Amino acid sequence: MSEGDDSALARQLAHFGLSDTEIQTYLAVLENGEAKASTIADATGVSKRYVYSVCEELEDQGFVEVNDHVVPTKIRAKRPEDVIEILSNRLEEIEPALERRFSEATSRPQRFDVIKSRVTVVKRINEYIEESEQRIALSIPHSTLPRVIEGLQDAVERGVFVLLLVTDAQPDPTEFAAYDRPVASAVRSWNVPVPVMLTVDGEFGIVSSSEMMTVANSDERAISLVQERIVPTLFESFLANFWLSADELSVIEAAPLPQTYDSFEHAVFQATLHLREGTAVSACVEATPNEGGADVETVTGRVVETNQGIVDPVTNEFPIEHTLVLETDEGRTTVGGHGAFLEEYAARTVKLEAAD
Structure with missing residues (x-):
């Protein structure tokens, strides 16, 4: 293959995400059909150990086969039609x-x-x-x-x-x-x-x-x-x-307050961390009641407890239970996430703040 052909092929291979070292290694394997790592190292000017590492990546991508069941290990180029099929599939993906x-x-x-x-x-x-x-x-x-x-x-x-x-x-x-x-x-x-x-x-x-x-x-x-x-x-x-x-x-350490969370599990996780640090936390929750209609309500109260299975010690009764227990002006209430059925409310967003 001429130097110009090599250069054009290298540019095309680069479009498929191969690094310069991977391209040079692959071209050396192609030139030999099958070769020892030492032969490829001599052709590319890199260490034999690095050749093994690069060839493992090339094998993962479907360009070569590494036969480590023989001594010394041999690297064989896959048939061009097989490589073309792999690259075509990659484009489809x-x-x-x-x-x-x-x-x-x-x-x-x-x-x-x-x-x-x-x-x-x-x-x-x-x-x-x-x-x-x-x-x-x-x-x-x-x-x-x-x-x-x-x-x-x-x-x-x-x-x-x-x-x-x-x-x-x-x-x-x-x-x-x-x-x-x-x-x-x-x-x-x-x-x-x-x-x-x-x-x-x-x-x-x-x-x-x-x-x-x-x-x-x-x-x-x-x-x-x-x-x-x-x-x-x-x-x-x-x-x-x-x-x-x-x-x-x-x-991770508890995040500074205030914070607003769209992920209810994240809110329960952070509330749990703050409570265990002794920080008083209040929550302002946009939620829908599980009984009595689908209108969004704002529920505000101090977080007095969490039921969760994210961090030890686990406090929920079953794995997917994640609950904020709030002390509101009307008494205690429970808030769950999307699809909650045990709690009184299903939250959409939760804002956690330091309680007064």
Whole structure:
């Protein structure tokens, strides 16, 4: 292949998100068909150890196969028609993102997508995290966590309520204290291969097996969905089946008051933190009564108790129960979130303030 052909191919590969090092490595593998890491290192001018790392990424993206069952390890280029099919599928996979951002759309498309690539799953997770405005719940293997940390940190800085369950490992709590920015509002760990699950704002969701994220060349598939009626159920499943079984690693400090929350669970979480610090908190809640009509009312009172299952010690009677108990001028009343049926009110927004 001529130098001009190499340059044109490199530009095209860059459009698919490959870095300069990945492109040069891939071109070297193509040139050899199959080669040892040392051969590729000589051709690209990088260390053999770095070649292994780059080739693992290329394997995840479907460009090469790494045969580590022989000594020395061999890297083989996949057939061009196979790579073209992968790249075509990748173009098709961006269609949902384009549709979500289309300025003339009046609502988000309600859809399911089957994802075949681990790399695509991670990209979709980061994409949905970037879209978040209110609440994120994520269970993810510890080995995959570095690929989503920056997005989670940005979400926390935007004021998003982030619950992070690290799975398939038992990390030291000091790991999360060492980050320059908080990774989540609360972090738990469970040393079992829990399914990967992401819910964002009751609207976006992703579900896959843990194996898809941890085993090379896995045949497992992930499901991505934009379904406003289903994703909230995934969030409840996350809390009931996984979160409460995990060990608490870290909890963020209480946010300064006053604060207004559209996510009711976030409001209960923050109220709980303030009460445990001994801070007197009042709440002004825009809510609808569960009996007596659908008109929105303003309920104001001092928060005297919370029922919740986010931080230890857990105080709710069942996993999805999250309640603010308020002392109002008319006496005590209870407020739940969207769809609340045990409490007297279902909140739409909650403003927490320091009580007089």
